[in-house]
Amino acid sequence: MRPASDQAPTVPTVLSALDQVEPRVWKGAMPVQFLYTAGAAGERFFQTLKRKGVFVVTRCEECRLTYLPPRIYCERCFADLSETWREVAPVGKVHTHTLVHVDRQGRNAASPTLVAFVRIDGTDGGLVTRLLEIAPADVRIDMPVELVLAPKRRRRGTLDDIIGFRNRR
Amino acid sequence: MKRKPQRRVAVIGAGMSLFMRRALETGKELSYYAASQALETAGVRLKEIQAVVMATAPDAFDGVHMKGEWLLDGAGGVRKPYLRAYVGGGSGVFSIISGWTLVASGLFDLVLVVAEEKMSSCQPHPQGAFLTIFDHTIERPLGPNLLWIFSLEQHRYMATYGIRNEDIALVSVKNKRNALDHPVAQVAASLTVKDVLASEVVAWPVHRLMVSPISDGAAAIVLASEDVARRLSDKPIWVQGVGWSLDTSYWGNRDLAYPRYVERAARMAYEMAGISEPRRQIHVAEPYDPFAYKELHHLEGLQLSDKGKAPEDLARGRFERTGELPTCPSGGLMGVGNPIAAAGLMKLCELFWQLRGEAGARQVPGNPERGLAQAWGDLMQVGTVAILGVN
Ligand SMILES: [Zn+2]
Numbered sequence: 001m002r003p004a005s006d007q008a009p010t011v012p013t014v015l016s017a018l019d020q021v022e023p024r025v026w027k028g029a030m031p032v033q034f035l036y037t038a039g040a041a042g043e044r045f046f047q048t049l050k051r052k053g054v055f056v057v058t059r060c061e062e063c064r065l066t067y068l069p070p071r072i073y074c075e076r077c078f079a080d081l082s083e084t085w086r087e088v089a090p091v092g093k094v095h096t097h098t099l100v101h102v103d104r105q106g107r108n109a110a111s112p113t114l115v116a117f118v119r120i121d122g123t124d125g126g127l128v129t130r131l132l133e134i135a136p137a138d139v140r141i142d143m144p145v146e147l148v149l150a151p152k153r154r155r156r157g158t159l160d161d162i163i164g165f166r167n168r169r
Numbered sequence: 170m171k172r173k174p175q176r177r178v179a180v181i182g183a184g185m186s187l188f189m190r191r192a193l194e195t196g197k198e199l200s201y202y203a204a205s206q207a208l209e210t211a212g213v214r215l216k217e218i219q220a221v222v223m224a225t226a227p228d229a230f231d232g233v234h235m236k237g238e239w240l241l242d243g244a245g246g247v248r249k250p251y252l253r254a255y256v257g258g259g260s261g262v263f264s265i266i267s268g269w270t271l272v273a274s275g276l277f278d279l280v281l282v283v284a285e286e287k288m289s290s291c292q293p294h295p296q297g298a299f300l301t302i303f304d305h306t307i308e309r310p311l312g313p314n315l316l317w318i319f320s321l322e323q324h325r326y327m328a329t330y331g332i333r334n335e336d337i338a339l340v341s342v343k344n345k346r347n348a349l350d351h352p353v354a355q356v357a358a359s360l361t362v363k364d365v366l367a368s369e370v371v372a373w374p375v376h377r378l379m380v381s382p383i384s385d386g387a388a389a390i391v392l393a394s395e396d397v398a399r400r401l402s403d404k405p406i407w408v409q410g411v412g413w414s415l416d417t418s419y420w421g422n423r424d425l426a427y428p429r430y431v432e433r434a435a436r437m438a439y440e441m442a443g444i445s446e447p448r449r450q451i452h453v454a455e456p457y458d459p460f461a462y463k464e465l466h467h468l469e470g471l472q473l474s475d476k477g478k479a480p481e482d483l484a485r486g487r488f489e490r491t492g493e494l495p496t497c498p499s500g501g502l503m504g505v506g507n508p509i510a511a512a513g514l515m516k517l518c519e520l521f522w523q524l525r526g527e528a529g530a531r532q533v534p535g536n537p538e539r540g541l542a543q544a545w546g547d548l549m550q551v552g553t554v555a556i557l558g559v560n
Pocket residue numbers: 060061062063064074075076077078079
């Protein structure tokens with residue numbers, strides 16, 4: 001909105017600007033850490049991945065949705081999906097991808113990271129993941145990819161068991 | 170209150186998850202348990218729900234920043250108008266207030282209200298997150314935690330009115346015993362005043378058994394407009410009044426012996442509900458009891474006891490389940506548990522069941538027709554009040 005007169009509006013005086021010095025500051029932190037659970041559905045997902053190297057999903061027949069990551073309920077209709085488990089092969093397609101040059105602190109990373117969202121075949125879901133064994137220039141949208149898992153003895157039932165996805169041979 | 174709302178709103182369903190120390194389930198899954206149960210008891214499908222309110226307290230408890238949004242699918246909010254109700258510990262009762270505004274305004278006819286907290290995520294203790302609610306310049310350098318507030322406030326309350334710690338410990342005894350009859354309760358127990366005062370002192374005069382536990386859990390209700398409620402429910406429970414108020418966040422400008430913000434919130438709700446004599450017209454109450462003294466403190470703010478007299482009323486049995494004004498027949502936060510926002514909504518679930526005569530072993534006698542639930546929180550200066558009734 002324009003001021004009623006032609007004069008510029010008055011800018012309120014900021015006290016710290018008067019003495020032209022940086023304000024004194026002190027540091028603080030929220031001293032907490034977190035313990036997370038994977039949940040009823042997540043626990044089954046990661047335990048199965050660890051033991052059998054496949055993804056488990058749940059399905060709502062009414063909404064025709066297959067959930068990956070799996071959920072114990074359908075988010076559209078609230079159907080109980082806790083008895084609808086099935087396994088799918090850990091393969092999919094690169095839905096979209098990017099090459100990340102800057103880290104969280106805004107610094108240039110030593111080597112860029114190739115990141116993709118991979119849709120898993122036979123599901124309505126997918127995973128954000130790393131792409132492995134491929135030059136960034138060679139990645140194509142909808143390229144078929146397969147899961148690369150950590151060796152069985154090193155799997156812990158967490159996301160770190162998934163090293164990434166690579167071109168499906 | 171500028172004008173009284175014209176459109177009536179009813180609760181037609183309620184549900185709860187277990188309250189427990191550490192759940193395997195995620196906050197989304199806990200929310201789903203409570204929300205789907207509330208829908209089922211209301212005979213409503215998620216598809217028919219027009220908007221969703223989610224109450225959940227500080228993000229740092231679950232360890233998920235913007236957790237209101239994260240909880241969306243578990244609360245049934247996908248592809249619907251959705252809002253997070255948030256006034257700290259007062260959020261549970263604020264959730265029904267928020268849902269009520271959506272229906273009373275005429276915007277929606279069917280609203281799902283969900284409340285969730287998963288406090289076990291926060292380590293080593295949620296007190297670390299509470300540290301940063303204190304002013305960063307004049308308080309936080311001292312390393313305060315919530316127990317400081319409560320013990321300082323309880324002591325002032327005791328000193329002002331000559332109240333003994335034995336009188337306050339009786340709240341723990343009553344509520345933990347009431348919770349023995351609640352199927353989702355986390356810390357129900359049969360104890361004596363002596364047991365409570367024999368538990369360790371966490372910050373004098375507050376003992377361990379005068380503090381509610383850290384909990385995971387969820388609760389939910391379904392709200393409906395009058396026409397829809399009458400069509401769907403044989404026994405709709407009406408939201409007769411709501412109120413809320415925030416006092417200053419400065420200790421020096423607030424009365425520690427008396428919660429004025431609760432009085433303001435209650436007076437707003439009483440006016441809306443047409444209540445002039447709350448002690449006669451409220452038949453069952455669920456005042457907020459995260460600490461034992463708080464139930465008494467709040468009962469006075471709610472005008473349900475004289476200032477400084479709630480302990481005497483308690484001692485003579487007035488607040489027992491079979492007393493003149495049963496308070497926390499659910500077992501309260503002291504007995505059922507305290508997943509912050511969910512604990513407040515649990516109180517409204519309890520009123521729903523009490524007023525429908527469906528509270529089972531917890532049922533208060535005499536066919537109660539009107540109940541009040543209240544919560545408290547934010548920077549320890551918000552009061553939230555809701556009054557439910559059978560007509
Ligand atoms: Zn569905």
